[in-house]
Structures are given as structure tokens and as C-alpha cells.
């Protein structure tokens with residue numbers, strides 16, 4: 001996929017801020033200077049807006065699962081120096097896409113449509129290959145006339161039109177966009193190369209390469225069904241009989257391999273399914289699956305039912321289902337996290353806190369447990385304990401913006417305005433929002449609290465970030 005088309009499918013809600021803070025600068029780079037660094041900066045500028053997107057799935061378990069899967073493929077691939085970040089958008093269409101700079105988005109619809117982990121891995125492998133082969137950079141480098149600025153400006157116009165259909169220029173903008181879109185689409189050669197490299201990676205990472213063939217075949221069937229309304233993935237990575245034949249030819253040289261899906265794959269899919277439709281519909285779906293044994297994994301279906309019951313605010317039954325689930329699964333972080341969430345939702349605050357603590361002892365790197373624990377501590381007005389937890393985590397994960405946000409909340413609860421704004425500033429820095437960070441430090445310095453020592457640290461940080469922002473704005 002490409003910059004412009006991506007902008008189309010992702011509503012960039014905070015685009016004006018990004019414009020002021022990044023995109024126009026990028027336009028001054030000549031096409032030949034589309035270096036990996038520039039590519040990453042373009043990607044980061046788009047990601048700033050993706051992070052404000054309401055359809056971004058803010059679920060550490062799902063995101064971590066996807067990143068683990070993605071990085072397993074990256075590590076097995078030919079080029080593992082590049083940074084990647086995988087994220088999920090709540091969208092029922094079958095789509096996945098690569099942004100410049102190694103950011104790869106996957107729609108929930110595609111995760112739910114994948115019938116095995118190898119199938120999902122096949123799509124990720126294909127997108128990773130588009131990135132490692134720098135297809136986007138190669139396409140953009142070929143464009144003689146359209147600078148990055150005009151691409152970015154166009155993206156803004158289209159997005160404005162999208163959220164406000166009355167805008168007169170909408171049709172014009174869309175026409176221009178589709179003209180550029182055609183110029184920027186991946187070529188057949190790109191698709192073929194992404195398939196070839198993706199397939200190798202898939203096999204090397206220990207997945208079943210037949211997952212690629214089976215998934216793409218099913219996608220092609222969808223394609224016939226939908227005709228002109230084909231899901232995004234099919235329009236941007238057209239699945240042709242040629243492509244499938246190509247993949248099947250390559251499969252002949254690869255060893256046959258039966259690969260079991262991980263429990264995590266089953267659990268995150270069950271969670272996504274449990275979040276679809278109304279809570280009662282979700283409950284009914286899993287009840288029926290369990291009653292008629294229509295499942296590939298019983299534990300995942302029980303987990304899905306417990307998540308759906310929690311959504312339906314039926315915590316007593318959710319607790320019962322969870323007890324059943326624990327009998328049939330080995331200890332698992334995702335299940336333990338749900339146990340804590342059910343306790344918290346049923347008002348058993350101290351039991352929930354004890355559960356979080358116990359689960360974190362067993363699974364110290366499971367981010368969702370840390371966030372849930374800190375949130376529950378804050379809800380119980382235990383800001384000192386929350387601060388202690390978050391500070392310890394920040395030692396290990398100093399780039400986690402969510403931890404800084406939790407720290408900001410805890411300080412705010414203690415009426416420490418300077419420290420709270422400062423923590424929020426650090427969160428913004430890590431989200432690539434330097435303007436917001438500078439503003440937060442300004443607010444903090446004006447708040448009138450903080451001792452001399454704290455004020456000098458904040459002042460120094462304010463000056464450093466302001467200088468960094470000024471330097472970035474000058475950079476071609």
C-alpha cells in the first residue's frame with residue numbers, strides 16, 4: 001500500500017497538528033533523499049495521527065501478541081535491522097497494510113478471518129517484505145512531480161472531505177487522490193517479490209507456508225463474492241490466480257509442516273469475537289459454540305464466553321466460566337488478567353489488587369497486567385502504590401508512554417501539578433508529539449508548585465525539548 005491510500009483508510013483526526021509539526025518539513029526533501037531515516041519520519045508523522053484514531057485497538061494483549069508474532073517473522077527474515085511496530089485497527093474489512101518506516105497495521109476483520117496462525121503470519125510476512133524491500137521508497141522515488149508535501153496536503157484535503165462530506169472540493173480532492181493512488185500502487189513485481197520473500201520468512205519462522213496459499217485462496221473467493229466492493233486487502237494487493245499459482249509452485253520446494261496454533265492466537269481471536277455485536281449477542285455466540293461443540297479450541301471459547309459475560313456485566317457467571325477455564329488451561333497471563341478484571345468489575349477491589357499482584361509475579365512482562373493493576377490502584381485512590389508500581393516499570397520500560405500517562409494521573413491525584421504535567425510531557429515525547437510535550441512543561445512551570453530542584457529539572461527539560469523541536473522544524 002502507499003502513503004496516500006493509507007491516509008484514505010485511516011481517518012487522521014489530528015492532522016493539523018501533524019502538519020504543523022512534521023509533514024511539510026518532509027516535503028522539502030528531494031525524492032532521491034528518501035532515506036530510511038526520512039521514511040521512518042514519514043511513518044512516525046502518520047503514526048502520531050493513528051494513535052489518536054478512534055478505531056485503533058488500545059489493547060496491550062492484542063498488540064503484544066501481534067508484535068511477538070511479527071517480530072518472530074522479522075527475526076527469521078533476510079533483513080532484521082529495521083524497526084517495526086505492529087498495530088490493530090477495529091475494522092471489519094479484510095485489510096493489512098504497511099506504512100513507510102516499518103509500521104504495519106492489521107484490521108480486526110482480517111485477524112478474525114484467519115483460520116490458523118500460519119494464515120495470519122502469511123499476511124504479516126507479505127507486509128514485512130514490502131517494508132524490507134523498500135517498495136514504498138522505490139515507488140516514491142520514481143515520482144518526478146508529486147513531492148511529499150503535495151501528497152501530505154492531499155491526504156489532509158481528502159480526510160477533511162471525508163469527515164465533512166459537504167465540502168465542495170471533496171470530489172476534486174478524491175479525483176486527484178485516485179490519480180496519485182494509481183501512480184503509487186504496488187506493482188505486480190512488488191507483489192510477487194513480497195509473496196516470494198514472505199513465503200521464505202514464513203517457513204523459516206516455523207509456520208506452515210501453506211497458510212499463505214489457503215488464505216489467499218479464500219481471499220480470492222471473497223473477491224468474487226464482493227466484485228467491485230472487494231475488501232481493501234484485495235484491492236491493494238490484488239489476489240490473482242497467477243499469484244496463487246506462483247505461491248503453490250514455490251510450496252512444492254518447501255517441506256510439509258503441521259503447525260499447531262498458539263493458545264495466545266486462539267485467545268486474542270476469542271477476545272476480538274467477544275467484543276463484536278451487543279454483549280448479549282456475544283454471550284449467545286459462545287454459549288452456542290460450547291453447547292454444540294462448534295469450536296477449534298474449547299479453552300478459547302470458554303475464555304470468549306467469560307469476556308462476553310464481563311461485557312454484559314454478568315460478573316457472577318463470568319467468574320464461574322473462568323473457574324471452568326482454569327481447569328482446562330495451563331497457567332496463562334491472558335486468563336489471569338481476565339480474572340483480575342472480573343474481580344475489579346464486581347467491586348472486589350482488594351481481591352482484584354491481590355490477583356494483579358500474584359499474576360504479575362508469575363508473568364512480570366505482561367504489560368496488560370501492569371496497566372490494569374495501576375488503573376485499579378488509581379480507582380482505589382491508592383496513588384502512592386500506583387506511583388511505586390509505575391516507577392519500577394519505567395526503569396525497565398523507559399519508552400512506554402502509557403506508563404508516563406499513569407504516572408501523570410497519580411501525581412494529579414496527589415495535587416502535584418508540576419510533576420503531573422512533566423510526566424504527561426514525557427508521554428507526549430514518546431508519542432512523537434513534541435509540541436504537546438513543550439506545552440505540558442510550560443503549564444507545569446506555571447503551576448506554581450514544585451521545589452527549586454524539581455523546577456530546575458523541568459526548566460532544563462523544557463529548554464532541551466524546545467531546542468529539539470526547533471531543530472526538527474529546520475531539518476530538510
Ligand SMILES: [Zn+2]
Pocket residue numbers: 001126130186190191194236237
Ligand atoms: Zn502487497
